[in-house]
Amino acid sequence: MKEDNFWAKIxxxxxxxxxxxxxxxxxxxxxxxxxxxxxxxxxxSPEEIALTERLTPPFFMSGGSTSHFLGTDALGRDVLSRIIxxxxxxxxxxxxxxxxCSAIGTILGMIAGYLGGGFDNxxxxxxxxxxxxxxxxxxxxxxxxxxxSFYTVVLSxxxxxxxxxxxxxRGEIIKLREEDFVAQARIIGSSSARILVKHIFPNIINTxxxxxxxxxxxxxxxxxxLSFLGVGIPPPTPSxxxxxxxxxxxxxxxxxxxxxxxLAIGFVVLSGNLLGDWIRDRMDPxxxxx
Amino acid sequence: MLMxxxxxxxxxxxxxxxxxGLNKSLPEQYWTFLKNSTHGDFGTSIHNRQPVSKVIxxxxxxxxxxxxxxxxxxxxxxxxxxxxxxxxYGTWLDxxxxxxxILGQALPSFWLAIVAIAIFSxxxxxxxxxxxxxxxxxxxxxxxxxxxxxxxxxxxIRSSMLEVLDSEYVKLARIKGLSEKIVVWKHALRNAIIPxxxxxxxxxxxxxxxxxxxxxxxxxxxIGRLMAESVVQRDFPVVQALxxxxxxxxLMVNLLVDIMYAYVDPRIRY
Numbered sequence: 256m257k258e259d260n261f262w263a264k265i266x267x268x269x270x271x272x273x274x275x276x277x278x279x280x281x282x283x284x285x286x287x288x289x290x291x292x293x294x295x296x297x298x299x300s301p302e303e304i305a306l307t308e309r310l311t312p313p314f315f316m317s318g319g320s321t322s323h324f325l326g327t328d329a330l331g332r333d334v335l336s337r338i339i340x341x342x343x344x345x346x347x348x349x350x351x352x353x354x355x356c357s358a359i360g361t362i363l364g365m366i367a368g369y370l371g372g373g374f375d376n377x378x379x380x381x382x383x384x385x386x387x388x389x390x391x392x393x394x395x396x397x398x399x400x401x402x403x404s405f406y407t408v409v410l411s412x413x414x415x416x417x418x419x420x421x422x423x424x425r426g427e428i429i430k431l432r433e434e435d436f437v438a439q440a441r442i443i444g445s446s447s448a449r450i451l452v453k454h455i456f457p458n459i460i461n462t463x464x465x466x467x468x469x470x471x472x473x474x475x476x477x478x479x480x481l482s483f484l485g486v487g488i489p490p491p492t493p494s495x496x497x498x499x500x501x502x503x504x505x506x507x508x509x510x511x512x513x514x515x516x517x518l519a520i521g522f523v524v525l526s527g528n529l530l531g532d533w534i535r536d537r538m539d540p541x542x543x544x545x
Numbered sequence: 546m547l548m549x550x551x552x553x554x555x556x557x558x559x560x561x562x563x564x565x566g567l568n569k570s571l572p573e574q575y576w577t578f579l580k581n582s583t584h585g586d587f588g589t590s591i592h593n594r595q596p597v598s599k600v601i602x603x604x605x606x607x608x609x610x611x612x613x614x615x616x617x618x619x620x621x622x623x624x625x626x627x628x629x630x631x632x633x634y635g636t637w638l639d640x641x642x643x644x645x646x647i648l649g650q651a652l653p654s655f656w657l658a659i660v661a662i663a664i665f666s667x668x669x670x671x672x673x674x675x676x677x678x679x680x681x682x683x684x685x686x687x688x689x690x691x692x693x694x695x696x697x698x699x700x701x702i703r704s705s706m707l708e709v710l711d712s713e714y715v716k717l718a719r720i721k722g723l724s725e726k727i728v729v730w731k732h733a734l735r736n737a738i739i740p741x742x743x744x745x746x747x748x749x750x751x752x753x754x755x756x757x758x759x760x761x762x763x764x765x766x767x768i769g770r771l772m773a774e775s776v777v778q779r780d781f782p783v784v785q786a787l788x789x790x791x792x793x794x795x796l797m798v799n800l801l802v803d804i805m806y807a808y809v810d811p812r813i814r815y
Contacts, residue, residue: 387747387799391754392772392791399776399784476653480758483655484773496653503659503762510663517656525651 276533279526286523290342334511337493338519344482344494345523348405349474352412353467359413360420361463365451367421368428378421385418390477398486408478408487416474423466427459461538469531472524479520495520597786601768608760608767611686612752619691619698619752620745624734626695627702631710632729642699649696654755658689658762686763693755694748701744702737709737739809746802750795 367375394411401407431437432455440450481487482496490497495516502512630642665685709715710733718728756769764770768787775783 383799384796387750387795388792389750389754389795391757392788395757395772395776396784396788399779399781472651479653480655480754483653484757484761484776486773486776499653499656499659513656513659517653517659520656521648521652524653525647528647528651 276526276530279529279533282522282526283530286342286519287346289339290346293340293343334498334515337498338495338516341493341495341498341516341519342523344405344488344492345475345478345520348408348412348478348488349471351409352416352474353470355409355413356416356470357420357463357467360417361424361459363417364421364424365428365455365459368425369432369447369451369455371429375425379425382418382422385415386422388415390415391480394477394481395484395486398481403486403489405488408481411481412474412477416470419470420463420466423462424459427462428455431455431458465531465535465538468527468534471531472527475520475524475527597782600783601771601786601790604766604768604771607765608756608769611690611760611765611767612756614687615690615755616694616749616752618687619694622691623695623698623702627699628706628729628734628737630699630703631706634707639703642703646696646699646703649692654689654693655758655762657692658685658759661685661689662762686759686765689762690752690755690759693751693759697748697751698741698744701741705737705740706733709733712736735809739806742802742806742809746799749798753791753795 363378367378390412393414394408397407397411397414401410437450437454440454445454478487478494479496479499482494483500485497485500487496488494498516499513499520502509502514502516505512626642626645630639633639662685710729715728715733719725753769756767757772758769759765760767760769761773768790771783772787774780775787
């Protein structure tokens with residue numbers, strides 16, 4: 256009994272830990288911290304070019320040193336600093352895009368679900384098309400027309416991104432519309448707008464939060480793909496996607512240039528997805544089929 | 546100005562404008578575009594001065610073979626993984642498949658392609674790094690492209706299969722004494738597949754997205770890379786025609802999926 260006490264403690268602690276997505280939250284917290292305090296934390300400026308120190312390997316390899324922790328790229332820029340600053344790009348793009356998409360999607364979905372009829376029909380056919388259409392193509396098209404910039408990326412991710420929100424919210428509203436409390440609100444003379452905002456909206460916040468968390472990963476991935484293809488955030492601003500692309504042809508010689516940023520993408524997206532899953536199971540298990 | 550040298554005179558510019566039809570009003574230009582595109586004439590590529598339809602036509606077969614083989618591979622592998630995970634629910638096999646699916650959804654696919662090139666082409670030297678040619682050129686692009694749809698499909702098949710395996714008629718089929726193989730692959734799968742059709746329609750879009758990325762990484766001469774190149778070169782007629790083409794194909798595939806519903810599930814009638 257005494258012998259396995261220690262292990263039992265650890266197992267119990269581990270089980271407790273597993274009930275909460277501690278690791279994903281920790282990773283996301285670190286990334287948000289990096290993004291906010293990037294200029295204080297990062298050892299170098301992300302755009303500082305030092306040709307004498309180009310292609311320095313990370314510290315644990317021969318020839319590497321702790322002055323460039325994760326090595327340098329083909330222009331001698333510090334990979335770690337660029338990853339830290341890249342967190343800013345990924346996070347700001349996803350925050351802005353998700354804010355825009357959820358706002359548009361919620362408003363359209365609420366109106367369509369509440370009014371029904373022609374507008375609803377029209378909007379749902381439109382979302383069908385928007386859901387099926389590859390977002391990357393629209394992004395490429397807009398990238399070609401407006402040229403790559405932060406705003407182009409945000410715009411092109413938002414053009415179709417509202418569709419899942421509209422679809423989901425509409426479904427919820429159609430269910431809620433028939434509830435007694437809505438009928439009662441109408442009886443005491445509330446206007447449609449008041450019913451939607453004051454009575455129905457609080458009931459869809461759960462769904463909304465779940466959708467928003469679950470789309471963080473997706474937005475970061477698409478932004479990375481766009482930057483990888485060269486139509487995302489324009490250089491020299493460090494974006495994880497374009498960093499992977501920079502190191503692409505040097506992979507055999509200097510794998511660290513593209514490996515570390517892609518690990519950053521992978522960990523952040525994974526954490527976002529796991530956190531989203533957890534919130535969904537907690538708040539709204541009906542969304543399971545998503 | 547992409548077509549004129551810096552020292553071009555006003556007359557030259559005017560001539561280029563007239564040649565491109567840019568001196569007409571916007572509605573007029575749009576009308577010409579509509580009229581010509583219905584005849585299959587998408588104008589001339591700015592980059593290499595060839596008809597857009599020819600530029601696309603040369604590249605299209607490469608993308609179709611790549612895309613179709615990736616879709617076939619993706620569907621068969623995800624069917625196998627999803628069904629296995631559902632049948633072995635709760636075992637290490639199930640967790641393994643779940644892990645692959647979760648990781649696959651999080652890792653950027655272009656990175657997977659780069660790593661695959663580094664391992665199999667550069668270090669081991671088994672497969673060519675890029676371009677087209679013999680069947681060995683297909684291995685890496687097809688594998689990595691199918692990974693665009695694999696995680697989502699596997700997850701969906703698993704959950705849909707779990708639901709079906711729990712139903713009364715599966716129980717009946719087992720009571721009748723049918724072998725487990727027939728119960729799973731014939732009775733259960735047929736019903737589990739229905740919700741997947743919609744997903745397949747939507748994942749087709751992700752294959753298109755994937756084609757752009759994968760063809761760029763593997764220097765595959767298909768329309769995906771053409772798209773990425775044309776965007777960077779600002780070759781608007783090509784981009785325009787490609788987006789139109791892809792939009793039509795995606796919508797057709799989704800229509801086809803809806804029609805197949807009625808075929809797979811006779812209860813659905815339109």
